[in-house]
Amino acid sequence: MRNRAAALETIEQLFLPAECLLCHALLAGRDTRRIVCPVCRHRWRPVRPPWCERCGQPEPHFGPCRLCAEWPAALTLVRSAVWLSDGAREAVHALKYGGMPRIAEDLAAAIAGVSLPTGEASVLVPIPLAPKRLRQRGYNQSDVVAASLGRMWHLPVSRDLLTRTRETATQTALTPETRLANVAGAFTSRPLTPGRRPGVSRDATYILIDDVFTTGATLAEAARALEQAGARTIYGVTFGRAVIPNFT
Ligand SMILES: [Zn+2]
Numbered sequence: 698m699r700n701r702a703a704a705l706e707t708i709e710q711l712f713l714p715a716e717c718l719l720c721h722a723l724l725a726g727r728d729t730r731r732i733v734c735p736v737c738r739h740r741w742r743p744v745r746p747p748w749c750e751r752c753g754q755p756e757p758h759f760g761p762c763r764l765c766a767e768w769p770a771a772l773t774l775v776r777s778a779v780w781l782s783d784g785a786r787e788a789v790h791a792l793k794y795g796g797m798p799r800i801a802e803d804l805a806a807a808i809a810g811v812s813l814p815t816g817e818a819s820v821l822v823p824i825p826l827a828p829k830r831l832r833q834r835g836y837n838q839s840d841v842v843a844a845s846l847g848r849m850w851h852l853p854v855s856r857d858l859l860t861r862t863r864e865t866a867t868q869t870a871l872t873p874e875t876r877l878a879n880v881a882g883a884f885t886s887r888p889l890t891p892g893r894r895p896g897v898s899r900d901a902t903y904i905l906i907d908d909v910f911t912t913g914a915t916l917a918e919a920a921r922a923l924e925q926a927g928a929r930t931i932y933g934v935t936f937g938r939a940v941i942p943n944f945t
């Protein structure tokens with residue numbers, strides 16, 4: 698699947714003019730390998746505190762954070778780079794549906810600015826697609842983002858640790874609790890046998906990578922599978938964070 702992404706990238710470079718996907722300004726110099734120009738990238742609005750220290754969602758006006766209350770204990774920290782607006786949505790769309798895996802480099806560059814506690818040994822784990830969806834798309838968008846981010850952060854990427862047993866419909870209008878039920882059991886993890894996969898051990902910090910955070914249900918369920926396999930510390934990072942409907 699990585700070969701398919703590489704082939705698509707070559708085709709893009711042959712046929713696409715070096716112009717910004719979002720504003721069509723010409724890309725110059727070292728930006729010609731990019732898809733989005735620096736001006737458009739600066740328009741992406743970073744997600745900033747005050748937020749729930751655990752899930753990174755802006756603090757609720759009253760009461761405890763409901764978004765992460767049901768998460769598995771090992772999933773202790775989730776952050777997103779930018780709000781899914783101001784061109785960031787179009788960038789994700791190009792990655793997922795536009796056959797443009799090369800844009801992952803732009804998304805990963807935005808994620809690279811997110812600060813996570815640095816562990817002794819960390820490994821990036823992209824959220825997998827179900828096999829049918831992977832065949833349709835030709836590549837896993839979280840996988841190409843993780844590959845770019847792995848190069849920037851100098852961390853190994855473990856692609857075959859998690860398996861998605863079924864694809865779930867995106868239902869943004871659901872409450873966090875219903876979303877969790879909707880993705881329950883959607884992932885399984887291989888054993889965390891040291892030495893079998895780069896960076897994988899029980900003591901490693903697992904950093905889940907996804908393109909978009911909506912209610913966190915997908916990350917929580919993937920974390921549950923890793924936790925059941927014995928992972929003790931799990932973080933999650935996404936490029937975009939959707940502004941979810943008010944569910945209270
Ligand atoms: Zn632009």
Ligand SMILES: [Zn+2]
Pocket residue numbers: 749750751752753754762763764765766
């Ligand atoms: Zn929270």
